[in-house]
Amino acid sequence: MTDVDYRPAAPPANGPSTANLADILERVLDKGIVIAGDIKIDLLDIELLTIRLRLFVASVDTARKAGIDWWETDPALSSKAARSELREENDRLRERLEALESADDGDASSSSSSRTKDKAGS
Amino acid sequence: MTREQPGAPESATETETETATETATYVYAVCRRLDPAALSGLAGLAAGFPVRTLPLGPLTAVVQHVPADGFTEDAWQQRLSDRAELERCARAHHEVVTAAAACGPTVPLALATLYRGDERAQQALGADRDRFAAALARIEGHAEWGVKVSLPATVSEAPQSASPTTARNGGGPSGGAGRAYLERKRGLHQAREQHHDRALRTAEDIDAALSRLATATRRLRPHSPEMTGERHRLQVLNAAYLVRTVREKELLDAVELLRRRTGAEVEVSGPWAPYSFAGEV
16 A cells, blocks of 8 residues: 555654555454444444445455455454354345245246245245 | 534534534543653544543543544444545554554554543543553563465466376377366366465464464454455465564564475564454453
């Protein structure tokens, strides 16, 4: 990351001033003591997936440079994994449901009433 | 919390209207002792408001007033969804934490720790004083070091290793082609598996060697090739080590040695404020 025009010319006395963004985000966003402030900002609920998606949509290349994938939590590595696993399962289920529904659409395009019945049955 | 989204022009005027703006107290870190001079000149997250110290009994918090309407949950939503803003915030937060950590043991707080005012911050952080004290005691005289280990993503010698087998079995010209193809596939698969095993072993060896020098260790999630954009190499270890300042040279020497012995690419970053270890109390 070279676009750090807002940084003062003199680096801080300590620490890697040229540290790459991925390293910084990995630490700043996720680590440190988590204290809930008065103005509640739940960093997890700020839909980090949304951030990722937007990054990807904006530019795959910049996302790569940013290297941020830390919210893709891993059961072995993070206590937040359960949440993300749930989310993934949710996504999977949603996908399956969509697939089923669209299959239904195809089958029952002639008769919408039978489709409703199918859905209610399943 | 305000419903309205603060527009971009507002930030330009915030320095002038400082007294009129309602502020919140943003907390960067908690330390044991801190020379306020170390904070001078830091911009922090809100231009125009000084980064300063806030007494917390025997401890000291590093704080800054920020315009309240620019730091609502909605505002953060937007801010963190914007890559440039995300980077600006993370770097600004990190810069303040780093400056504080240069003075002594420092517990970094999570990004976006905000209180309605100084008094509330003192009250809330004060309630956690024991936790902070324990964390500070634990990290005193230590720094965090990041170590990432990468290996080439693919085995270059795979085609060569498969070819002798092909030559040996390639008797019949008709059946040979299919068999050779399968042999080659199998050889490639085996080579890939071996490569993978070796990569994991290398990662474990390096982690074990460095863990011996560290007070505490944390494995972070390795960055995937999609994210690093480097398809030619595979990150097999992304770890953080809490290392005594006096052992830093040992750590760097060990890394150099491991680099030479394993042939792996070993990237070291640090010293960091002990982000990955402050929360383990």
